[in-house]
Amino acid sequence: MTRCRALNGIPRPALAEYYTQRSTSGGFLITEGTLISDTAAGFPHVPGIYNEEQVEAWKKIVDAVHAKGSFIFCQLWHVGRASHTVYQPGGAAPISSTGKPISNRWRILMPDGSYGIYPKPRALEISEIQEVVEHYRKAALNAIRAGFDGIEIHGAHGYLIDQFLKDGINDRTDEYGGSLGNRCKFLMQIVQAVSSAIGADRVAVRISPAIDHLDATDSNPLKLGLAVIERLNKLQLQLGSKLAYLHVTQPRYHAYGQTESGRHGDEDEEAYLMRTLKRTYQGTFMCSGGFTRELGMQGVAEGDADLVSYGRLFISNPDLVLRLKVNAPLNRYNRKTFYTQDPVVGYTDYPFLSQVQSRL
Numbered sequence: 001m002t003r004c005r006a007l008n009g010i011p012r013p014a015l016a017e018y019y020t021q022r023s024t025s026g027g028f029l030i031t032e033g034t035l036i037s038d039t040a041a042g043f044p045h046v047p048g049i050y051n052e053e054q055v056e057a058w059k060k061i062v063d064a065v066h067a068k069g070s071f072i073f074c075q076l077w078h079v080g081r082a083s084h085t086v087y088q089p090g091g092a093a094p095i096s097s098t099g100k101p102i103s104n105r106w107r108i109l110m111p112d113g114s115y116g117i118y119p120k121p122r123a124l125e126i127s128e129i130q131e132v133v134e135h136y137r138k139a140a141l142n143a144i145r146a147g148f149d150g151i152e153i154h155g156a157h158g159y160l161i162d163q164f165l166k167d168g169i170n171d172r173t174d175e176y177g178g179s180l181g182n183r184c185k186f187l188m189q190i191v192q193a194v195s196s197a198i199g200a201d202r203v204a205v206r207i208s209p210a211i212d213h214l215d216a217t218d219s220n221p222l223k224l225g226l227a228v229i230e231r232l233n234k235l236q237l238q239l240g241s242k243l244a245y246l247h248v249t250q251p252r253y254h255a256y257g258q259t260e261s262g263r264h265g266d267e268d269e270e271a272y273l274m275r276t277l278k279r280t281y282q283g284t285f286m287c288s289g290g291f292t293r294e295l296g297m298q299g300v301a302e303g304d305a306d307l308v309s310y311g312r313l314f315i316s317n318p319d320l321v322l323r324l325k326v327n328a329p330l331n332r333y334n335r336k337t338f339y340t341q342d343p344v345v346g347y348t349d350y351p352f353l354s355q356v357q358s359r360l
Helices: 013-021 052-067 126-145 160-165 180-198 221-239 267-280 293-301 312-316 320-326 353-359
Strands: 028-035 071-077 150-154 203-207 245-249 285-288
Touching: 013 052, 052 071, 052 126, 071 126, 126 150, 126 180, 150 180, 160 180, 180 203, 180 221, 203 221, 221 245, 221 267, 267 285, 320 353
Parallel strands: 028 071, 071 150, 150 203, 203 245, 245 285
Antiparallel strands: none
């Protein structure tokens, strides 16, 4: 999850402390969204993986995580139209599949801590799309050079790849718009390029067909999810190797109290969608979004997921793995400090269970 502590895009010692606090022997971490290029940002002070200074800084963090016995993937991120001219080189318009801006229902966090309106983006020309694919490929190679065990392609939550996938956003009339096959093309070109560069077994994909974050709606989320999975299954056969996993965000995005998305459908309908996607995907299936300890255990036990990932609960509980194991009480997170720049407060100062018990 985005934390905005990488000043000027460089992972600092605070990030090393944050990730190592959450590292356990045999554990698996996925980084916050990490920028693939200088056009990819939509928040202040998020880390990148597109230049040498960033790669060298990540090496120290990855080494520290590995020293604790954990595995770590780098989540490759481009926000697309979910940006602002203030984050773009030369004050340019953000890039997207479309020229439609995100509605005024949503606000963007500005560098000064205020919230602004999303500006009108610029639809990528066909000739430019391959340049963005190449940015993903190079970022993946950089991640491996930094020592990461693999990468996760962030194709979810209304960001750039999702802006091509969802028919509520993508209004193109060329080979990247219209049909499901055309809308999946950008994602599949990225997966193909990255898999060829670093190996499919080091590549994961994240999608959220039923999440409407940042106006990312689709007329048929199940059909979209199945279209992506059909193409991923076919690619795996062609490559002769499985991807590391497919990561899908649950429509139930609000189970422990604080909603991140807009409307939610019927629970049975949402469960059917996730189970259908799980059953169809020929590989390891990860779920996230609103999981409690009980819901996570239930999801795995009932075969709805092979893996369950946690985000917000891990922010406020650096020893979340232990707390879930022994069913200990959890620290509550403070949303006001999610996106601040303080390297300690609301970042590395959440107490471990041993600290809480020692005060009793």
